[in-house]
Amino acid sequence: xxQGEEDPxxxxxQEGENATMNCSYxxxxxxxxxxxxxxxxxxxxxxxxxxxxxxxxxxxxxxxxDTSKKSSSLLITASRAADTASYFCATDAxxxxxxxxNLFFGTGTRLTVIP
Amino acid sequence: xxxxxxxPRHLVMGMTNKKSLKCEQHLGHNAMYWYKQSxxxxxxxxxxxxFKEQTENNSVPSRFSPxxxxxxxxFLHLHTLQPEDSALYLCASSQDWDRGSYEQYFGPGTRLTVT
Numbered sequence: 196x197x198q199g200e201e202d203p204x205x206x207x208x209q210e211g212e213n214a215t216m217n218c219s220y221x222x223x224x225x226x227x228x229x230x231x232x233x234x235x236x237x238x239x240x241x242x243x244x245x246x247x248x249x250x251x252x253x254x255x256x257x258x259x260x261d262t263s264k265k266s267s268s269l270l271i272t273a274s275r276a277a278d279t280a281s282y283f284c285a286t287d288a289x290x291x292x293x294x295x296x297n298l299f300f301g302t303g304t305r306l307t308v309i310p
Numbered sequence: 311x312x313x314x315x316x317x318p319r320h321l322v323m324g325m326t327n328k329k330s331l332k333c334e335q336h337l338g339h340n341a342m343y344w345y346k347q348s349x350x351x352x353x354x355x356x357x358x359x360x361f362k363e364q365t366e367n368n369s370v371p372s373r374f375s376p377x378x379x380x381x382x383x384x385f386l387h388l389h390t391l392q393p394e395d396s397a398l399y400l401c402a403s404s405q406d407w408d409r410g411s412y413e414q415y416f417g418p419g420t421r422l423t424v425t
Contacts, residue, residue, distance in 0.1 A: 228413060235398065236419065237400055237417050240413040243412060283353070287412055296341075298414060300352050300353035301352055302350060302351065
């Protein structure tokens, strides 16, 4: 399967702590993306890391990618109650037809940040 | 998130009904996608359209019929559904992959309940 798998399935932390979520996948990728979903809503793109990159930052987010281990991690620093959501990794193997990309999502990590 | 709209937001239908889900994107994107999100399962890619042409159909039952009249609108026609089809149906769009734009923008979803 091309789908990513997130770990842990659920994570509960205190506000101000850091949250780390991991993603493993099985095939070669063009890029890996992280999305966030508030309960019952659409997904919001957070950050993309290309296969030739090892680390990327965006605000309080830090993503790492290890293509040799086929794994990625998302770190949210100084978490806030508003960060409570589900987080998904999505792999893009570049298998889509011209112009469209097929993303393969995992089941997500449910993050709860306690005020 | 507001660049992609979906209607209706909630839908309850019987197994013999016929209904349609609508998606509209205001982002000038070329590709549009339908996903199904069921509890505790990975997001499932159903259909992909690029420049109005269907490029992917991931073995979706014929009771789901997509329609893409133009690059901004995408429909999912439903008939003779089963209770297991109850899920959150998400629409997404993306810019041309060949231009190096890989992220997808999601609508808020339609929560479908089949009774």
